[in-house]
Amino acid sequence: MHQLTLGMIILQFRDLQAQYVQYKTQIDAAIQQVLLGTNFIEGKEVKELEVRLADYVGVKHCITCANGTDALSLVLMAWGIKEGDAVFVPDFTFFATGEVVSYCGATPIFVDVCQDTFNIDPTKLEHAIINTQNETNLTPKVVIPVDLFGLPANYPEIEAIAKKYNLLVLEDGAQGFGGHLNGKKACSFGHAATTSFFPAKPLGCYGDGGAIFTNDDQLAELLRSIKIHGKGADKYDNVRIGVNSRLDTIQAAILNVKLDAFLQHELNDVNRVAQQYNHSLKDSVIIPVIPNGYYSSYAQYTIQLKTKKERDYLQSQLKQHCIPSMIYYPIPMHKQLAFSQLQFNNRDFKVTNQLCNTVLSLPIHPYLTNEDIQKVIKIVQQNT
Template sequence: MEFRDLKTQYQTYKNEIDSAIQKVLTNTNFIGGNEVKELEQQLSEYVGVKHAITCANGTEALSLVLMAWGIKEGDAVFLPDFTFFSTGEVVSFVGATPVFVDVDRNTFNIDTEKLEQAIVQTMEEGKLTPKVIIPVDLFGLPANYPEIEKIAQKYKLLVLEDGAQGFGGNIGGKRACSFGDAATTSFFPAKPLGGYGDGGAIFTDDDILAELLRSLKVHGKGSNKYDNVRIGVNSRLDTIQAAILQVKLKAFANHEVTDVNRVAGHYNERLKDIVEIPYMPEGYISSFAQYTIKLKNKAERDNLQRKLKEENIPSMVYYVKPMHKQEAFSDLGYAENDCPVTNELCDIVLSLPMHPYLSEEEIEQVCKVIKEFMN
């Protein structure tokens, strides 16, 4: 059994993927080929925004936006404590200070009440200037953007949606990566829409920001790549990855989001009275980058994971350590017990196999082991 079954996906679309790769090999346009522009157009249409700008990976997608916005030393950027390291890393990378906010225990996403408290506290302390909120669409579920955008407007902050895991989710029909002032996603192979290597994209309706991002991602180019008008970086999506992603985006839009929600429904039906299953707010749809359950304590979680492994069932813990406990951020002065919800979640969460090609028999096998263990 696969945790995320890229092998079956490839076999399903082997002819289309092989043909797309062969076309790039034949044309030899490995950097900046037509497939890149075509993919950007398809991505912007799928998400429902004016601009999709591809880049080398999801981390650099975040960095590029912060660079374009001029975020720097002395600025505060607010983000959830329960997330992957890169969300905070990019803030420090541009010289600003990440401010970690505890999350909602139900959704795993940033707690909007605690977010506002953190903004007010930062303003009152007067050491940093609040500038940006980076909500994360964890495990495929979009963050609470209706409330986040109200808070951002109240305190005149920018919102950068980290949709690395959220691509394909939506709130009331509005798709992930269309919220805030800009949004990003990742095409890391295990993400909802993954390539066969690194890749990322930025989404925005802001024409000026889009133009600046296209310059920054290619060495700060002006009219051409040898006319450099600013300091930028080298962050381009390879043509081969774009070609692969064109095939996979079509499958993603046609059936994969529907199928992962079908899988989640089967899990929910079997596990709802056994463990804490994922919470789904009304009007939200998740792309289920992960299907994550909660156990009673760390010992129970670890023992269940051990039992699943004995039965050759893969599982993962996202995340074993909160952001505020990462050694790289030790100079920020957080206490061990800050962000208590995140501290608890790191001890009790467990992600089960989840992908569009998971069979009902495999789901039943996973759930049977969990039920036997819990009983």
């Protein structure tokens, strides 16, 4: 959450305070119930949340865990992904999506994205799979599409490619929760999907949290074991090597309240803000593209400028008027120092390289007032 002040005027990038003020009574009561019950780990609120989330997404199983990064790692662990395996990841995304691949010993293969949607390019994905098969000793195993900024990736094409090359699909829906494609909810695609409850996400808690979604009964059972030290009948019966990755009961209680708000109005309200931006900014900047059949949860509202100079100038002008903005992401995955041991051709990432220099995310959240929306619009129009 980023906050800038001018006198008594406050404009926040993602206004968690306004949300809390509106739902303070319900949130405080939910926390108090957990405190009185003293069941702080794996309490009933966790199970209630898992059932509600699975029902909303439209899958059989929801397994909560400590954070969104763990969610990805747990699935890769359950699938036995290891050294010598190749996992395909978009080049334009948050570091965690590639990090978890290296963490389990496998090799991330970065793939350029589409200019309009920011999501992994299916054509380039297939080229990367073929190149990996023909030019390396790696075995292609998994593709991890990311629902960037709230927009689901192109799963019809991605899943067809994955089936053709016998790959597993792990949807990274950390930013995508609430979005959908042809009526099918984000976090229901692929063989498994994950999301994050980091506070600034479309559905966020007051700390870290994450979840995994799947229709695979065996995978769900395995994940529930791995996330609690590889437990069998109970946590003292350890049948495999696992980790400690559980969602706190207090966070689940908070999420149960916030899920009500999300379903009742927040998703609609954030799209209302995006529509106002779209209408007023379409002639000034490149606005986000939502293809036919898609619906975004707008984790971010990300515009494109023509050059880095124009982007940086607009950001400086917004800052002067106490309007926060963010650059997601300034460094592509293939240029991150942590991946410097991997060999990539910079020319294979033309779109990502451009986006890192030209994107800018504007304030967006369900509690943004019309006055603040117009303030942002005015400054963007005046400086582009």
